[in-house]
Amino acid sequence: MRKGRATREKLMDIAEVAVLSKGFGATSIEEIIAEAEITKSGFFYHFKDKNELARALLQRYLETEDRILDNLFDRASELHDDPLHAFLIGLKLMSEMMADLPSGHPGCLVATYCYNERLFDRDVQEINREAVLRWRARFLAVFEEIAAVYPPSDDVDFEALADMVSTIVEGGIVMSKAVREPKVLAEQIMMLRSYIKLLFLPVQN
């Protein structure tokens, strides 16, 4: 019961690393079980097929990401009462967190799954879609709260602005991986922060 959980987690840890560096289709069950030192039968005891592994991987990933985001912006809110400044602090914390990843961000499963869409059945794709829509809703709420206090300097759609947070992170991860410079992701988040500042902070002069 407890042991099974541990083995399952181990399989998923190994699979996640492989999927993020080779794609889902190129990740063989054979290599996963070899690294986990388990038999193929053992693997299929935990996951009835590869698609179930995909679903489990994505769900676990999304849960930890949500927890990290909650934690990060909660901490930021404790550092400043004002919604705008709290969010700016949150972005700074996020940037620092990304910069502290020793060998760069390992990659986002949401992005991988997008570029592997044909490999998954509808429900896995739907989980992915709804996760991104939750991110949209999360940041939309933040920006509406900010806009209630600070009138924006440009007429922007707040849904698009909310999406921009995810866009920058997803794009930043790709860029970091492509040029092999982990700092690019952290810098891009700071660029987003610069935009939010210019958009909502009253001009100082």
Next chain:
Amino acid sequence: MRKGRATREKLMDIAEVAVLSKGFGATSIEEIIAEAEITKSGFFYHFKDKNELARALLQRYLETEDRILDNLFDRASELHDDPLHAFLIGLKLMSEMMADLPSGHPGCLVATYCYNERLFDRDVQEINREAVLRWRARFLAVFEEIAAVYPPSDDVDFEALADMVSTIVEGGIVMSKAVREPKVLAEQIMMLRSYIKLLFLPVQN
């Protein structure tokens, strides 16, 4: 001689669609030759192995992308002499181009290759890396030209700003694919445009 080129292009067209929707590892040579109505021997006449297909795909993709970017910003420059306004027009044109893609952006090979890094040898990865660095150089030149005329409202690193263009496009593609809303990519490019406006355009009041 001419016939061979056509077959090669056909194989690459089929492969590119498959790679962008399933990843490189999950794209089988078998399915490519089935769709192209050719034999496996015929395939290996054109590409000595799968890695050479990968290289050819990437190189062709990068060439067409560069041509599209050249064309787009050249057209923009013809519409306005000022570097800032020309670039803002360029972003608008880019956004409209993305919005006009009937079933959304098919995906970027650079991003796919990032999330499939372990599948390719060093030289393919290096081609990918240098392509992104060329994008950086391209937009860096643009922003330096703009900054020579318009002092930026915030102290930003121009290399990071240059990377932001690619970041927004890469991230926007992922977001569009994830939520299955082609317009998201076009909107994100307009968000970038909004930032550039706030960053360089003198405050109007």
Next chain:
DNA sequence: CTTTTACTGCACCGCCGGTGCGGTTTTTCA
């Protein structure tokens, strides 16, 4: 009309995803 190009056909190898099932060890909990 010969050379080059662009293929076809076939045989073969080893790996992989996946299925099925029977047996065994380990853990849990009553």
Next chain:
DNA sequence: TGAAAAACCGCACCGGCGGTGCAGTAAAAG
């Protein structure tokens, strides 16, 4: 402590795929 449930192992088998090698051939170019 001991039975039940959980967590595996072993093995056999299937079809598909990446890839190699090579001999032969149709078509286009010169």
